[in-house]
Amino acid sequence: MQPLARDKRPFHFGTNFKMNQTPAETARFLADLAPRLNQNRVPETVRLFVIPPFTSLPMAIAARETAGLTSRVWIGAQNVHWATEGAYTGEISVPMLTSIGVDLVLLGHAERRGLFGETDEALAKKVPAALVAGLQVLLCVGETAEEKAFGVGPETVTRQLKIALHDVGNEALSRLLIGYEPVWSIGAGGTPARPQDVMETVVPLRHALTEKFGAAGQNVPILYGGSVAPDNCGDFVTLEEIDGLFVGRAAWQVEGFERVLQAALVARGDIRGDAD
Numbered sequence: 001m002q003p004l005a006r007d008k009r010p011f012h013f014g015t016n017f018k019m020n021q022t023p024a025e026t027a028r029f030l031a032d033l034a035p036r037l038n039q040n041r042v043p044e045t046v047r048l049f050v051i052p053p054f055t056s057l058p059m060a061i062a063a064r065e066t067a068g069l070t071s072r073v074w075i076g077a078q079n080v081h082w083a084t085e086g087a088y089t090g091e092i093s094v095p096m097l098t099s100i101g102v103d104l105v106l107l108g109h110a111e112r113r114g115l116f117g118e119t120d121e122a123l124a125k126k127v128p129a130a131l132v133a134g135l136q137v138l139l140c141v142g143e144t145a146e147e148k149a150f151g152v153g154p155e156t157v158t159r160q161l162k163i164a165l166h167d168v169g170n171e172a173l174s175r176l177l178i179g180y181e182p183v184w185s186i187g188a189g190g191t192p193a194r195p196q197d198v199m200e201t202v203v204p205l206r207h208a209l210t211e212k213f214g215a216a217g218q219n220v221p222i223l224y225g226g227s228v229a230p231d232n233c234g235d236f237v238t239l240e241e242i243d244g245l246f247v248g249r250a251a252w253q254v255e256g257f258e259r260v261l262q263a264a265l266v267a268r269g270d271i272r273g274d275a276d
């Protein structure tokens with residue numbers, strides 16, 4: 001597979017609601033999103049995704065269809081187990097997600113790793129299980145503040161990536177997305193990364209992807225996440241290796257989702273700004 005030129009690589013943009021939004025609130029978000037995409041002339045080539053809690057997934061899928069967004073917005077789950085079924089109380093399997101029409105699964109988010117003990121070894125089983133079943137996988141990697149202070153950010157994320165992708169073959173690669181989210185940049189106490197922080201880490205990540213998958217590794221989208229907001233998103237989307245944004249708080253309400261998306265597309269030159 002030939003590497004795609006930067007202007008041919010699709011831009012990805014989405015949000016993770018974390019433990020927020022009831023099914024009704026999720027449905028309203030999707031209903032309100034459709035007219036905003038048209039109003040802002042968001043190109044059809046932009047790949048959008050929304051990752052609500054498990055309880056909102058069926059409603060999100062129905063609301064997306066009603067809003068006419070089925071081909072434009074992927075609906076994602078926030079986690080999945082690697083086994084197809086079994087005695088795993090509280091867990092959800094890949095067939096459970098695919099049977100209701102879920103498109104994507106988020107794996108390795110910093111909160112799952114940090115608060116719920118998700119390990120690289122567990123991810124090494126989850127990522128291939130989800131990819132093989134046809135789900136898109138958004139695999140998150142990121143170093144902590146301590147790891148950054150000790151100068152081992154690039155090694156940390158490369159290690160996370162290599163373990164999680166150990167059993168992934170090239171045939172599944174078109175469904176893989178990587179989210180680079182420095183742990184110190186996430187959430188209310190987080191500081192947005194500087195462009196040089198992002199490049200310092202993302203270049204070794206890209207190198208690890210091409211080492212494992214050859215030229216096809218160039219086409220795996222790498223998204224930035226962590227305190228993304230309308231006033232800083234331009235710093236990230238103009239970086240050579242960044243193919244999208246993964247947004248938390250700033251996009252939980254549809255007005256915010258629209259504002260960040262619009263600012264990112266203006267910064268990329270995909271749409272015109274108000275001042276143009």
Ligand code: PGA
Nearest residue numbers: 186187226227228248249
């Ligand atoms: P934030 O969250 O944008 O609220 O910092 C990002 C994330 O956790 O993915």
